[in-house]
């Protein structure tokens with residue numbers, strides 16, 4: 636009987652311990668989920684560190700590249716061009732511009748629900764493929780989208796509430812209104828949310844590979860050059876050809892555009 640009684644105690648102990656373990660595992664993942672939701676729903680409260688001019692990313696400028704030889708294939712002026720160059724002096728020509736090819740980002744490989752965010756079809760498809768490769772590379776650490784398209788009311792609200800003009804673009808000068816840009820964080824497999832605002836293995840990977848899917852980190856050099864503070868979180872689709880050229884040149888799109896102007 637004593638033996639039977641002991642087995643029952645053991646059974647209870649075993650059940651108790653397994654429940655505790657399950658609860659722990661569940662709470663780790665649930666915590667990750669809550670963090671992801673919080674990041675997405677609280678976007679306006681995310682602080683943008685107001686960085687001054689910082690050292691550019693690890694690109695080595697090669698300004699001897701034959702800039703003009705490839706420009707014919709790029710269109711920096713048409714509102715619906717993937718290469719449309721936007722800054723405070725170059726807003727959209729058509730203030731009612733909305734792309735005709737919007738689509739939810741069709742990916743199962745981001746940390747949050749990618750389909751809640753819309754990009755132009757080609758940009759979204761490229762991003763989805765990049766997100767899949769990213770997840771593979773980092774063994775289930777995944778990209779987390781916290782901003783894609785932003786409405787006029789939302790963008791105006793950002794500028795009014797907390798975001799200065801060097802950090803957030805005025806309406807119709809923003810790459811987010813082109814439906815070509817995403818702001819990113821990373822969610823690790825353990826539910827930890829990682830910022831892209833300081834260099835880490837994730838920003839390294841994106842700077843080495845994002846051009847393979849046509850994405851470019853628009854704001855790398857600071858206000859004086861790019862018109863905005865450095866934002867490593869911000870990735871904008873512009874097609875593989877231009878993104879690769881900029882990466883090889885070690886230039887941002889603003890630098891490239893300016894260099895063209897000087898030559899012309």
Ligand SMILES: [Zn+2]
Nearest residue numbers: 816817818869
């Ligand atoms: Zn952005």
